[in-house]
Amino acid sequence: MDEFQLIRSYFQPDARGEGVVLGVGDDAALLQPAPGQLLVTCVDTLVAGVHFPEDAPPDAVGHKALAVNLSDLAAMGARPRWFQLALTLPEIDEAWLAAFSSGLHRLAAEQDVALVGGDTTRGPLTITVQAMGEVAPAQALRRTGARAGDRLYVTGTLGDAAQGLALWQRGVRSAGGDDPAGFLIDRLHRPTPRMAAGRAAAGLARAAIDISDGLLADLGHLLEGGEGLGAVLQADSLPLSPAYRAHCEDSLPGRAALSGGDDYELLFAVAPENEAAFQTALQHVPAGCTCIGWITEDSAITLQGDGKAQVLTRQGYQHFN
Amino acid sequence: MDEFQLIRSYFQPDARGEGVVLGVGDDAALLQPAPGQLLVTCVDTLVAGVHFPEDAPPDAVGHKALAVNLSDLAAMGARPRWFQLALTLPEIDEAWLAAFSSGLHRLAAEQDVALVGGDTTRGPLTITVQAMGEVAPAQALRRTGARAGDRLYVTGTLGDAAQGLALWQRGVRSAGGDDPAGFLIDRLHRPTPRMAAGRAAAGLARAAIDISDGLLADLGHLLEGGEGLGAVLQADSLPLSPAYRAHCEDSLPGRAALSGGDDYELLFAVAPENEAAFQTALQHVPAGCTCIGWITEDSAITLQGDGKAQVLTRQGYQHFN
Known part of the structure; x- marks a missing residue:
């Protein structure tokens, strides 16, 4: 041949x-x-x-x-x-x-x-x-344009691919079906591009990015699109799959949900005045879309939960580091 | 970094x-x-x-x-x-x-x-x-559409890159200037895409292909675009650079001009009725453009020269062979 x-x-x-x-x-x-x-x-x-x-x-x-x-x-x-x-x-x-x-x-x-x-x-x-x-x-969505006060929305669930990779590296070879490990490994190997969510958000979100490098790293890129912006993330709002919860060894939300790469979910910044229209447009999207926090004028990324606030670093996967 | x-x-x-x-x-x-x-x-x-x-x-x-x-x-x-x-x-x-x-x-x-x-x-x-x-x-030029009787034209000169590669592999490290070896090595490393020739031929040639895999291989692709076509090439008409002639160790035109890859010249099939318009459009193209033969109904590729005719195989560079 x-x-x-x-x-x-x-x-x-x-x-x-x-x-x-x-x-x-x-x-x-x-x-x-x-x-x-x-x-x-x-x-x-x-x-x-x-x-x-x-x-x-x-x-x-x-x-x-x-x-x-x-x-x-x-x-x-x-x-x-x-x-x-x-x-x-x-x-x-x-x-x-x-x-x-x-x-x-x-x-x-x-x-x-x-x-x-x-x-x-x-x-x-x-x-x-x-x-x-x-x-x-x-209707084109860009990384730039987010402003303080915008709400942050993310599709699907977070950290599954990173957990799937950890399982794969430990030799687990399940795939699909009802097995939580198989679900996580599928999320690593067979990510679903969120086409319907992107199309529904077009013209309604102020900025968008896919979180291939992990939530914090790509949220960082979204915030760099404005001037000195930061964000508050609400720990209890981060969407986590049942399989992720079952396998997570940290206290939730866990490092994989915050920094793990390869999730290929979409992160949106939505102006308050567009939030109702955005929610309506996204409500029937198969992946779902969850409000996880908002953008601030303070340049830190802060995780709020259990009555505490923790400042996070903008880390994610990088080649050559 | x-x-x-x-x-x-x-x-x-x-x-x-x-x-x-x-x-x-x-x-x-x-x-x-x-x-x-x-x-x-x-x-x-x-x-x-x-x-x-x-x-x-x-x-x-x-x-x-x-x-x-x-x-x-x-x-x-x-x-x-x-x-x-x-x-x-x-x-x-x-x-x-x-x-x-x-x-x-x-x-x-x-x-x-x-x-x-x-x-x-x-x-x-x-x-x-x-x-x-x-x-x-x-105006788009395709590989398909050539017909028996079409004239074959090629830009620039043939085989220079293959000779440049042979020199490079022997350790020669000249570049550019008046040195024939430098010219040939430049033709290997710094091919000039024939944009002006392609644009001038658009709408005038019947079919076109770039000869990145060598003249015979890519002429073969052009002929496959029709039914059972072959070609006659005239040995004396094949454009050869002075540097190529100086370094060629075979009898001219030599294997490199016929089968050497990496030349990135353009090969055109031109209908007889468009030949005058084609020549006029291409006459000021920097690379030049030379008639090297014609397309036949006989499926062989034949090289004519010195009163002899030699049937050539459609060989060229291929990965995985």
Whole structure:
């Protein structure tokens, strides 16, 4: 099998996506943007052994490579449309490729986003996905713009992926179903991009970010988008899954919920005057959306709970540290 | 230095490109496509030790990572607009980063293409660039559509990069200037994307491809775009640089000109009735453009010269072979 056969076997969907004038197979793809929309584009790389365990299930790797990019589009309020895949492989392993491409294509079909091109090269296992979406200019969500007094909302639950990683590293290999460990490991390997929440919040939230680096680190980025801003987080309001609560070894909310990465939930800053409309728009979003605190003029991030207030550092996952 | 400082130091151009509503620094970039144009998008990865020698000058690596993508846009007849950079680094080496980003930004400025986003990760040195351009729907150049009787034209000269690689592998370290070896090594490390030629040919050529995998391999791809097509190449017409002629150890045109990769010239199929208009449009293109043969109904690729005809195989560089 050479690289052209590989592309034909695994990465050439026969159904042409909407707006795809020319897809996989030429020097470049030709796409038809929707009139009046902004193009939203992002790129994220997963390196084996850094962003996913070397022994992660390949279908989960395919899922996650696309999911982390869709999460970035969701954080902008965008509708996802197309993506490209740059895949660097140490060798051709057909079983691995079949599972990887199956995980990738399943999520792509679920989210109605079309693979339109890519590149296949030989080298250490590295997966770069570049995703494109569209949003109306007035609806785009940015990291900047949050103000003191804005309410903070987060989708889904916090810290599950970090707990899933801890379990995986201890050798636990459950997946899915009713098993709490399986739930947490699925949250690590198969994050759900919060597209519906991002779209519902578009035009209603004042600022948004996805919390791929952990709540505190990404809240820090959101606060940097204003001048000398801080935040109060209410410990009892942080959304925690039953599985997380069952496995948490710290006192709740626990370090994983505050600083663990890979959750891919969305964090929103919402102006008080928009809060009712925001709540209405988000109420039927599958992931749910919870108010966890508010933005302050004091530059600290403070955790309130049990009648105490604790100042937190803005820590999170960083490469090269 | 952490990854955010790294991005601020090397990859945050202060000048905002045209059509860039929101650039580097958010979850995704927001771009304003031109009305009525198709979006042209491609992605290419360079892996250290595979696509460039580990000891290649870092400014050349930065140049080449962008150039190979711009070449794909040129092959579609597109005007380049924006690009994203996904950079995987084993460590932070500031001298390497300064030179790499300088080579990248210099070419970006020359071609008026704006860096709008990216990702920085830790891992084996791998560089993925994703580039976007625009083209009017009727002007887009594809690989498909060539027909028997079409004339074959190629920009620039052939085989220089393959000869440059052979010199580099023998330890020659010249660069640029009047030295033929330096010219050939520059052609390997600092390919010039043929943007002007691609734009001039848009709407005039019947099909186009960039010859990154070598003339024969990419001519093969162009011929696959039709039914049972072949080609005649005229040995005396193949454009060869004086430096190539001086270093060629085979009888001319030599294996490097026919099968060597990394040339990033453009190959066009031109209908006879458009040939005069094509020649006029391309006559002032800096790289030049030479007729090297024509397309036939016989599926072989034949090299004619010295009164002989030799059937060639469609070989070229392939990963995983």
